[in-house]
Amino acid sequence: MGVAILACQATRPPIYAASDGFQTNQSSGSAVQDAAADVAKAGGELFGQNCAFCHGRDAMGGETGPDLTRATLVLTDKGGDKISEVVRDGRPQKGMPSFNFSSEQLTSLVAFIHSQAAKAKAQNGGRRGDPFANEKPLYSVTADNMAQHASKLTEGTVALLKKYPQSFRVDVYKTHRTAAAPQHAGGRRRH
Numbered sequence: 001m002g003v004a005i006l007a008c009q010a011t012r013p014p015i016y017a018a019s020d021g022f023q024t025n026q027s028s029g030s031a032v033q034d035a036a037a038d039v040a041k042a043g044g045e046l047f048g049q050n051c052a053f054c055h056g057r058d059a060m061g062g063e064t065g066p067d068l069t070r071a072t073l074v075l076t077d078k079g080g081d082k083i084s085e086v087v088r089d090g091r092p093q094k095g096m097p098s099f100n101f102s103s104e105q106l107t108s109l110v111a112f113i114h115s116q117a118a119k120a121k122a123q124n125g126g127r128r129g130d131p132f133a134n135e136k137p138l139y140s141v142t143a144d145n146m147a148q149h150a151s152k153l154t155e156g157t158v159a160l161l162k163k164y165p166q167s168f169r170v171d172v173y174k175t176h177r178t179a180a181a182p183q184h185a186g187g188r189r190r191h
């Protein structure tokens with residue numbers, strides 16, 4: 001799936017232009033996929049130099065910048081329209097600077113961000129941070145069956161169930177004990 005997106009980017013003509021110190025694919029110039037990978041790679045370098053200290057090297061969020069791989073703006077971006085606009089204009093009030101990139105540079109940045117978004121999606125089935133995303137609850141406590149589970153409910157929960165009998169429910173899952181550290185815990189370096 002990531003490949004399809006990249007291939008799409010690669011058919012945009014400016015990518016092949018060897019301007020602005022941009023590297024073309026010397027070895028196998030005809031392979032669209034290689035070219036797309038190269039563009040994303042060039043974008044990755046640009047991203048590393050200009051964006052990573054806010055958005056993280058992998059674009060998945062940093063100290064000050066949000067995760068771009070799950071941003072609605074990125075996921076609904078078509079061929080760079082939305083991303084380019086934000087990068088060009090910035091959002092100075094909100095801590096996102098504006099940048100003066102050539103369209104080739106923007107194209108490569110966009111390719112990189114989309115490839116990271118595709119990776120994030122593939123790795124996490126679209127839902128990052130929930131290792132048990134496909135799990136079904138063991139049972140759900142609702143206003144109808146709350147009496148049955150009363151011993152396990154707190155007063156607050158009971159009150160909520162009574163107050164919102166139509167919409168409030170408690171899904172009970174099996175307990176898992178995992179020692180998996182969150183992805184960020186590996187001491188990722190920022191420059």
Ligand code: HEC
Nearest residue numbers: 050051054064065066071073083086087091094095096097
């Ligand atoms: C100084 C920190 C900083 C740098 C450097 C930076 N950004 Fe941002 N960026 C932000 C912040 C903060 C926001 C969120 C702004 C907001 O709340 O609207 C943002 C938002 C964005 C968004 C919009 C996300 C959304 O969901 O609306 C995109 C796309 C983006 N940045 C791309 C980039 C790219 C590409 C670069 C490098 C060329 C970059 N940023 C460099 C801080 C930064």
